[in-house]
Amino acid sequence: MGAFKETKFPADAPAAKKLMGWVDDRFPATKLWNDQWGKYYAPKNFNFWYIFGSLAMLVLVLQIVTGIFLTMHYKPDAGLAFASVEYIMREVPWGWLVRYMHSTGASAFFIIVYLHMTRGLMYGSYRKPRELIWLFGFAIFLCLMAEAFFGYLLPWGQMSYWGAQVIVNLFGAIPLIGPDLSLWIRGDYVVSDATLNRFFAFHVIAIPLVLLGLVAAHLIALHEVGSSNPDGIEVKENLGPDGHPVDSIPSHPYYTVHDLFGVSVFLTIFSAVVFFAPEMGGYFLEYNNFLPGDSMKTPPHIAPTWYFTAFYSVLRATTSDFLWVLMVGIAAYTAFLWMKSKLSSMVKIAVSVIALAMIVGMVPGALDAKFWGVVFFGGSVVILAFLPWLDHSPVKSIRYRPDWHKYVYAGLAVSFVALGYLGTQPPSPIGTIIAQIATLYYFGFFLLMPWWSEMGTFKKVPDRVVFHAH
Secondary structure (H helix, E strand, O other): OOOOOOOOOOOOOOHHHHHHHHHHOOOOHHHHHHHHHHOOEEEOOOOHHHHHHHHHHHHHHHHHHHHHHHHOOOOOOOOOHHHHHHHHHHOOOOHHHHHHHHHHHHHHHHHHHHHHHHHHHHHOOOOOOOHHHHHHHHHHHHHHHHHHHHHHHOOOEHHHHHHHHHHHHHHHHOOOOHHHHHHHHHOOOOOOHHHHHHHHHHHHHHHHHHHHHHHHHHHHHHHHHOOOOOOOOOHHHOEOOOOOEOOEEEHHHHHHHHHHHHHHHHHHHHHHHHHHOOOHHHOOOOHHHHOEOOOOOOOOOOOOOHHHHHHHHHHHHOOOOHHHHHHHHHHHHHHHHHHHOOOOHHHHHHHHHHHHHHHHHHOOOOOOHHHHHHHHHHHHHHHHHHHHHHOOOOOOOHHHOOHHHHHHHHHHHHHHHHHHHHHHOOOOHHHHHHHHHHHHHHHHHHHOHHHHOOOOOOOOOOOOOOOOOO
């Protein structure tokens, strides 16, 4: 083993520099800072779409800090939970502010993550060599959904109680293991104190630990291959004499200032919501959740929080009549795959077997619509993970794709927002039909992407990034 060598500084060196040198000799603090941000070179043409990653990190810290303060006064007991939240709101100094910051932060987190994912879609940030970054991001999204679901029960209000009851009961639609799985998740035959305790443990300890690990992996993978940019050009392919890409700049101080401006705008909007409209018309905090959970009184309309409603609409749109449409769609897609796909015969046969099994399972008298609703509910989330392998476009950025591609993306955005809105409303015949059309478009966007993504006349991608000084 080599001898330990400590960095020597002149006697008149600043105390802070000496202290930092002492730390660096024992822990690579400065190296970590330089590698991950200080001297990390990023493309110089970032626009405002690139602030949502840092905003997501800010909100994650905000949620952890406010969550810690809330757990100091919260009681994970079915008989005390609702009263403890009221105690936080009314008796704990500034407790109302901490609670509203946490509840608003949950919605802000999903807004930012959805916008972050939108940027990835527009600029092809999931394409080679960033597939693993996308998969880590997808895993983060799953963790956020689990974290929000487990946390939603904790206030023990009416919507919390019945929302958890409905969602857990969905697992009961799974053949053979469904009832036992629902029982295992609840820990009882109904949502009760046992459910509350295990949800609290997952929300406060288990999921945050996994989430932090995935965020670290996401950032390490990003800084290993480099950031994407609005032009979809790999800046690392054009290096300057100093070994750094000629079209990149150090993240600090340039993007530090860029992100601080985004943070200031976000905090202004966030503060306005927290102080003036924390319920946001019932979308962030439902009115029924200000009533204690009552197992003997069912709310007239049970729906999850807004950030789940797009996927919930897919579940609700899967009716017994709609299954006939899905059967025809699955058969047509399988035939199209055989005629147009370049996949191997073995893969085509495997897909055909799966498609046949699905069609047989949808026949009346086989598996009911509730089961298929759960399948498509899960499929609408999981399909996002396969995006890097579904997009066959010769260019990454939407800037250089055919103009009609933009309308295809706009259709996806409209379908997703429509599904999200309909999920907050009571079921209606017209709403169900619109949700079914939006569901078909949503799945069609991804399943047909290998073909439509390479169609049309593509614009020439420049050799270097397009940059205009602000």
